[in-house]
Amino acid sequence: MRVVIGGGSGFVGRELTRFLCKSGHEVTIISRQPGPGRITWADLESSGLPPCEGAVNLAGENFMHPLRWWNESFKKDLFSSRIDTTRSLAKAIASSSSPPRAWVLVTGVACYKPSQTMQYTEETEWNPFNLFSLLVKEWEAAGSLPENVARNTRHVVVRSGLVLGADGGAIKQMLPPFRLGLGGPLGSGQQPFPWIHVADLAGIIARSLEPPSKPVPSIPEIYNGVAPAQNTNYEFTKALGRVLRRPAVLPAPRLVLQALLGVERAAVLTEGQWVLPKRTLESGYEFQYLNLESALKEIVRS
Secondary structure: OEEEEEOOOOHHHHHHHHHHHHOOOEEEEEEOOOOOOEEEHHHHHHHOOOOOOEEEEOOOOOOOOOOOOOOHHHHHHHHHHHHHHHHHHHHHHHHOOOOOOEEEEEEEHHHOOOOOOOEEOOOOOOOOOOHHHHHHHHHHHHOOOOHHHHOOOEEEEEEEOEEEOOOOHHHHHHHHHHHOOOOOOEOOOOOEOOEEEHHHHHHHHHHHOOOOOOOOOOOOEEEEEOOOOOOEHHHHHHHHHHHHOOOOOOOEOHHHHHHHHOHHHHHHHHOOOEEOOHHHHHOOOOOOOOOHHHHHHHHHHO
16 A cells, blocks of 8 residues: 655654554655655645555644744644645645545544543534634644545544654653653643553554445544543653652642743643543554553653
8 A cells, every 4th residue: 555644754654654664555755855755745736646545644843842932923833734734635635636545634632622520532522612622623624525535535533642652752851851750740630641652543543544344434534542541640640750760749830831831832731631532442443552551661661
């Protein structure tokens, strides 16, 4: 199978590329920079979609970028880096003389309203309530395909939780202070902490690229890309401390996080939602990492 991956040079993209290539598939990455096995977004606009059976978009500015201050310019980049690339890929798919049989867009669980009591599944109806949920709404809408193309191209949306892995993401920034014994809960620590190991997210995406066993539905298939385990931020903190054999008792107060990251960005860390991968499990996907301890041990060992 030939797969085109927007943002394939990023944290999740590298894992997905390794997974697919190891399984004997051919990958072309869409990136801002040209190179072997790559095309640029400008190439996509001018020359169209390369021949492929699957297309994935993982592109997007890192919302926790350590060198970017939380301001209107950064917010604009967050939206455009996700929505514009998604729209470009969807347009290229629709214009292709031979559209791929699968189109997978990875968004986020920020669409679900933070709560310590509600539980959300893929069947939950929701409306935008803050900046990030509005982003997800517009992001997913940008991936829509015309009806004549959608009849034959399977459209899958994977809503990802916080992605854990040794090669990047949040853990890469967390490990240095935790190794020094300076880690601790964020805010109260009681907020839900929906997470997934990067290998499982890659596995869910790869499974979504497979031919469906039944006719292609007329609307996107939604899958929550989160581990079945339900954990709070406090439980995550304690688990990481145990794996590293370091104390993890120094909390990061909400006000400090707001001052460092901005109020809206800090809220993503100090609030959370219970998200269940109901449809993901029903699809038959078998998670490699079912609990935090096993996921974190693999990451630290790597």
